[in-house]
Amino acid sequence: MPAMKELVKGVDRYKHFIGGQWVESTVKEWIDVENPATEAVIASVPNGGADDADRALVAARAAQPAWEALPPATRGQYLRDLARLILENRERLARIVVAEQGKPIQEARGEIEGAALYLTYAAEEARRITGDIIPSDMPDEQIWIQRVAHGVVVGLTAWNYPAALMCRKMGPALIAGNTIVIKSHEGTPLSALEIAQLTVQADFPPGVVNVVSGTGENLGAALVRHPIPRLITLTGSVRAGKEIFRSAADDLKLLRLELGGKAPFVVAEDADIGAAVRAAVLSRFENCGQICICNERMYVHRRIAGEFTERFVAAVEALKVGDPTLLVDVGPKFSRPELEKVERMVERATSSGAEVLTGGGRMAGEAFSKGHWFQPTVLSVEDNQMAIMQDEVFGPVVPIMKVDDFDEGLRLANESRYGLSAYVFTKDMRRMMRLVRELKFGEIYVNRPGGDAVHAHHAGIRDSGIGGEDGKYGLDAYFQKKTIYVNYA
The missing domain is CATH 3.40.309.10 (Aldehyde Dehydrogenase; Chain A, domain 2)
Structure with missing residues (x-):
């Protein structure tokens, strides 16, 4: 597998993580990642565009049927393995969060522990993916209501909790049988890319998790407008949420928008x-x-x-x-x-x-x-x-x-x-x-x-968003319902 980054002008230059591989961006532009405490450039990442969005979404779509076909408990084991690796790398990941985001080290350690907890909780839900069997008005017939995956999910995360927000979206999306493309905020992309590296160590099937970098105006907009994803989940500003709402309307995409607060x-x-x-x-x-x-x-x-x-x-x-x-x-x-x-x-x-x-x-x-x-x-x-x-x-x-x-x-x-x-x-x-x-x-x-x-429900109303995250109610958003009428006469 190609290296995840290279040293250029004294700082690490990362690549996109698409289809289980580290790949160069089709856009030869870079975003410098700055340490908020020192203003020093600590790394650079690709400023991806529409072609990068397409490659990531195509890879996620190709991987999704086989991923959904796995027993939920097997999907859960992948999430547990990733959570274990995150905790084993807790100090290194925490210091990356400090360097890119600026929060105190003890809070960054708590964020990394929280990231692992989101994955572990999602894994625990594997045996609680239930549906319903209800009686029909017809003789010799049953009605089955099953919860099934949407397909491909796009996760857009904010800069204040880059590692935790990635896992908050990735855990429920994957346990439900979806595959995912993550775009972390361009100012704090490093911890998400480092967690992507850990999915390789955890032997995730290629394409199940994809992480790309770029601005919201370019890469983020391309991900939202693309016809492949069915569910867009955002943690971000009210402005970004309203723009995504408008952009997703043409394809009637489903949205989970966790926005600002006062x-x-x-x-x-x-x-x-x-x-x-x-x-x-x-x-x-x-x-x-x-x-x-x-x-x-x-x-x-x-x-x-x-x-x-x-x-x-x-x-x-x-x-x-x-x-x-x-x-x-x-x-x-x-x-x-x-x-x-x-x-x-x-x-x-x-x-x-x-x-x-x-x-x-x-x-x-x-x-x-x-x-x-x-x-x-x-x-x-x-x-x-x-x-x-x-x-x-x-x-x-x-x-x-x-x-x-x-x-x-x-x-x-x-x-x-x-x-x-x-x-x-x-x-x-x-x-x-x-x-x-x-x-x-x-x-x-x-x-x-x-x-x-992690097992409650985090959701706002009014300008604070639509939908929500966490617990059984947050997980339910990552499923769609399928009804089957079974006549056995």
């Missing part, structure tokens, strides 16, 4: 303030605030707002920002455009009346002269219609707003075009039951920080 964090007057502060900090500043379910806006009851805010700001100021290869709390923003976006949002908020309680700008000092560093920032606001309360920040910035009662907190939380995640801290069971009915979000965390379970 999670409210409601703290009632009866909340455990210490627990709420700890959860608010973790749920905002993990991965430098670059998580779709992050705490993005806070509504704190006026009666406890003073104490809560004082303790919260102190905890934020205690966060250690620095070299993500070390044990720090917050690393750099992913890219220069992302850094500048967050900076503009804070400047706009302060010019519109927001008060900076801590942070407010880029990190200063020699240690931060290279890289994309922004201070952990807390703002105090009074207007829920401000952009900082309505637009996703996706960075280490969070606004706090005082509310007069729980009803106001719920009302303001729902005043959003997003509907992915929400947080509520209260000890009142009646309020808990109300929020189940009244909060218009797909995922609600009560008295705890964020972090979704």
